[in-house]
Structures are given as structure tokens and as C-alpha cells.
Amino acid sequence: MSRNQSEPASFRHALAGIAYALRTEPHMRFHLAASAVVLIVAAWLRLPRGDWMWLLAACTAVLCAELVNTAVERAVDHASLQRSELAKAAKDTAAGAVLIASVFAAAVGLIVLLPPLWERLSG
Numbered sequence: 168m169s170r171n172q173s174e175p176a177s178f179r180h181a182l183a184g185i186a187y188a189l190r191t192e193p194h195m196r197f198h199l200a201a202s203a204v205v206l207i208v209a210a211w212l213r214l215p216r217g218d219w220m221w222l223l224a225a226c227t228a229v230l231c232a233e234l235v236n237t238a239v240e241r242a243v244d245h246a247s248l249q250r251s252e253l254a255k256a257a258k259d260t261a262a263g264a265v266l267i268a269s270v271f272a273a274a275v276g277l278i279v280l281l282p283p284l285w286e287r288l289s290g
């Protein structure tokens with residue numbers, strides 16, 4: 168592996184990593200679909216720019232956490248498929264990152280998206 172790889176090559180590898188996670192991780196597909204729905208609803212509600220920033224931050228946090236979680240799972244399994252306390256700690260900690268990002272995203276959804284959505288649907 169070259170340490171001086173060109174920018175387009177690095178970009179291609181990053182896209183390949185995202186495509187890999189989408190192909191192999193149902194959670195990643197769910198988070199991407201949920202992000203798309205949230206952003207479509209935000210556009211429909213014509214939310215102000217400040218609200219968009221929160222929603223984009225929440226979607227980005229969840230997708231990045233899921234990518235890192237997938238990377239940790241693969242790296243641990245590549246190192247050894249044997250069960251160990253350290254392997255468990257690494258995977259559980261990475262899963263914790265996804266949980267925290269998901270709770271943040273749910274809170275942002277409740278605070279930013281729910282009130283205007285409720286208003287639109289009920290009025």
C-alpha cells in the first residue's frame with residue numbers, strides 16, 4: 168500500500184468503503200434510508216437553515232459512527248476470530264458510538280422535526 172497515493176485514488180477507496188458498508192451492513196442501509204427520509208421531510212416543511220444544520224449534523228454523526236463501527240468489526244475479525252475480552256471490548260465500544268450518535272439523532276428529530284411536522288399534519 169502506497170503512502171503517497173493520489174487524491175482521486177484515496178477518494179475512490181473511501182467510496183469503496185462506504186459501498187462495502189452499505190452492501191454488508193443492514194444497519195448502514197437503514198441509517199442512510201432514514202437520513203434520506205428526514206432530509207426529504209425537512210425540504211417539504213421548508214425548515215430554516217439553522218434546523219437543516221442540526222439535521223445534517225445528526226445524519227452525518229450516525230452514518231460516520233456506523234462506518235467506524237463496521238471498520239472496527241472487520242479489523243477485529245481480521246486480527247482473530249477467536250473470542251477474547253479485548254475483541255469484545257473493541258466491538259462493544261464501537262457499537263456504543265453508534266448508540267450515542269443515534270440517541271443524538273433521535274433527540275434532534277424530536278426537537279427540530281416533530282413540532283413543525285405535527286403543525287403541518289394537524290393544520
Ligand SMILES: Nc1ncnc2c1ncn2[C@@H]1O[C@H](COP(=O)(O)OP(=O)(O)OP(=O)(O)O)[C@@H](O)[C@H]1O
Pocket residue numbers: 192194240247248249250251252254255258259262
Ligand atoms: N471475537 C469476539 N470475542 C468476544 N466477543 C465478541 C467477539 N465478536 C463479537 N463479540 C460480541 O458479540 C457482539 C456482536 O458482534 P458482531 O461482530 O456479531 O457484530 P454485530 O452486533 O452483529 O454488529 P452488526 O449487526 O453491526 O454487524 C459484540 O458487540 C461483542 O459483544
